[in-house]
Amino acid sequence: MVESAQPHTAAQxxxxxxxxxxxxxxxxxxxxGSYPIAGADAVAAAVRAARAAENWWGALRFADRxxxxxxxxxxxxxxxxxxxxLVCAETGKPEADAAxxxxxxxxxxxxVARHAERSLGRRRLGSSWLSRNQRASVGYLPLGVVGVLGPWTxxxxxxxxxxxxxxxxxxxxxxxxSELTPGVGIWLAESWRRLAPNQPVLQAITGDDSTGAALCQxxxxKIAYAGSEAGARDVIALCSRTMTxxxxxxxxxxAMVVDVDAELDAAAESAxxxxxSNAGxxxxxxxxxxxxxxxxxPMLDKVAELARGLRPGGDRKASYGPMVRETQAEEVRRQVKDAIARGGRTVVGGLESIREPYVEPIVLTDVPEDGLAITAESVGPVLVINAVPTMDEAVARINAVDHGLTVSIFTRDTKFGAELAERLRTGVVTLNSSMAYAGIPAMPFGGIGEYGRGHTHGEAGLxxxxxxxxxxxxxxxxxxxxxxxxxxxxxxRMAKAIFRMRHG
Structure with a gap:
């Protein structure tokens, strides 16, 4: 379900x-570090403790929470x-990225602490002429206990x-x-426990796929899952059994779109x-x-120059760290081989760039749209750059692949950029930047299609x-x-007369 049977994690x-x-x-x-694999009984005990803690936590006023x-x-x-x-130790990220x-x-x-009441507190609603004697309001109450399945990325x-x-x-x-980063989860839960030792509002349970499956059932x-496509399908199937x-x-x-009037230096840097970043x-x-x-x-040349200046490694000066899962290097190799076999060209790096556990930057171009480097989940520092005759063609290509989460658009015509954004089947768009949404807590994060199951962050997340x-x-x-x-x-008769005056 999550990342089972990976060499970085050994069951004992x-x-x-x-x-x-x-x-x-x-x-x-x-x-x-070594951590227990929680079984179904341990998971059930954690959920029972959470129910008891939620009775206290959910009853608090917004100001107290x-x-x-x-x-x-x-x-x-x-x-x-x-x-x-700890993040550096379990993922290999450079210190700056982890910070x-x-x-x-x-x-x-x-x-979320400061805006929960404004987003969820009870507020008055309007009424129609037929119900002017009624005062309507809406508010939002806790669900109860939420299970979170976290990723290692x-x-x-x-x-x-x-x-x-x-x-x-x-x-x-x-x-x-994730079983690849259990220490981080324990640290977060312990930081809460130090604050409220008798109220387990946040608990961490470590384990493998069986632990995640037990939590789903x-x-x-509600379950919140972040991770691979295969894992997402498993979680949805498990939760469907209990209608969770x-x-x-x-x-x-x-994806990214670069129009004719784009500031190419900024676009290349963002790409x-x-x-x-984070080794792709x-x-x-x-x-x-x-x-x-x-x-x-010129865009391709700028990207290539920047890519050649990057260096993976495990030291403080490295641009990025290793592949966290050993199987990722083989997946990168498979995607690059497929791209070359289909007529794609390597601009920077190639198969020789894969030196486990590190992968040096790889830039490809002229990759067909049915190539694995475009259609499959990207798991390493690999970038595909393809030319398009029009922005309409760019939109069509992006919408054709079900990666409906984020798109970056680079153009000096921000009005056109906003119009282009509305034609894309995606959940988040950034204009003239990439990944900027991560620094905007009020911005909801979610997608459409297979990405379209709910949101985190912002008012929509609350x-x-x-x-x-x-x-x-x-x-x-x-x-x-x-x-x-x-x-x-x-x-x-009076109601009919008023109705005809209003709507007839």
């Missing part, structure tokens, strides 16, 4: 011992060095998009981190960062770029983890009362 068991998994540093292969969440935020921020070090990830997660936690920022939002909405959370009120609703952030990177392992990064024919060659409660209250006896079997004929 013996007579009288609880099965355990070991997390490894992908840069060195050294053990980072805000105070707790801001205190938690401060605790995480003060110990950022510990968390960054940025944690800071973005803290910013999101701060936003961004093991703090991505799951915290669901964890913080669900908690701000008044829910308790049971978090199952443990009777939680699911929020899905499926893996797979987005390289979106494709190569960032969901919603940049997988393919469609460039107007008249500026294709409501995703809430249930709607609408209330209508009678204020006085209606002068024209049609909601009775004892209707006066005069009332019906």
């Amino acid at each position: 068991a013996g007579p009288g011992r609880v099965p355990a998994l070991t997390s490894y540093d992908p840069r060195t292969g050294e053990s980072v 805000k105070r707790w969440l801001l205190e938690w935020k401060g605790a995480v921020a003060r110990r950022i060095g510990e968390l960054v070090e 940025i990830e944690v800071m973005l997660a803290v910013e999101n936690l701060d936003w 961004n093991p703090v920022f991505t799951p915290m998009g669901s964890i913080a939002t669900a908690m701000a909405a008044g829910n308790a959370v049971v978090f199952k981190p 443990a009777g939680v009120d 609703p699911v929020v899905v952030e499926r893996g797979g990177k987005g 390289i960062f979106g494709a190569m 392992q960032s969901p919603s990064g940049i997988q393919r770029v469609y460039v107007a024919e008249s500026v294709y060659q 409501r995703e983890f809430s249930r709607t409660l609408a209330i209508a209250q009678r204020r006085y006896r209606a002068p024209v009362n049609l909601s009775t079997f004892d209707r006066h004929p005069r009332h019906l």
